[in-house]
Amino acid sequence: MHKIEETSYGYLMTFEGFFRREDIEEWVRDVSKQVGGRGSFGVLVEMRGAAAFPVEAQEVLFQGIQLCREKGMDRSAVVVANPISKIQAVRIAKETGIQNIVKFVDASNETEWEQVATDWIQKGIQPG
Numbered sequence: 001m002h003k004i005e006e007t008s009y010g011y012l013m014t015f016e017g018f019f020r021r022e023d024i025e026e027w028v029r030d031v032s033k034q035v036g037g038r039g040s041f042g043v044l045v046e047m048r049g050a051a052a053f054p055v056e057a058q059e060v061l062f063q064g065i066q067l068c069r070e071k072g073m074d075r076s077a078v079v080v081a082n083p084i085s086k087i088q089a090v091r092i093a094k095e096t097g098i099q100n101i102v103k104f105v106d107a108s109n110e111t112e113w114e115q116v117a118t119d120w121i122q123k124g125i126q127p128g
Contacts, residue, residue, distance in 0.1 A: 010041030036071030042121030
């Protein structure tokens with residue numbers, strides 16, 4: 001399951017569970033419809049309840065990330081809850097060329113994960 005919510009800083013995108021290619025294709029369609037039209041914006045990606053993305057879903061995920069950049073994403077924070085998800089998220093950021101605008105927050109080590117993430121998005125404060 002995914003959800004896209006508009007916020008004061010941009011968008012909160014929540015991913016939960018296991019994702020097949022079709023699920024990520026639906027997310028890309030939703031990004032296309034719901035994201036943008038407001039200049040530059042930040043994105044908080046909340047993945048604490050998500051499983052690692054299979055390879056076939058990652059290919060489509062790259063398209064969605066690029067679409068967010070084209071629509072104005074200038075900062076992103078990805079919140080994960082396990083080392084495997086973080087490793088995958090870091091690799092995806094590098095492969096999509098967003099490694100300079102994204103920071104990662106490990107919610108298993110950071111109780112104030114949402115504040116840390118929004119501080120990066122809104123103020124450019126590096127996560128500790």
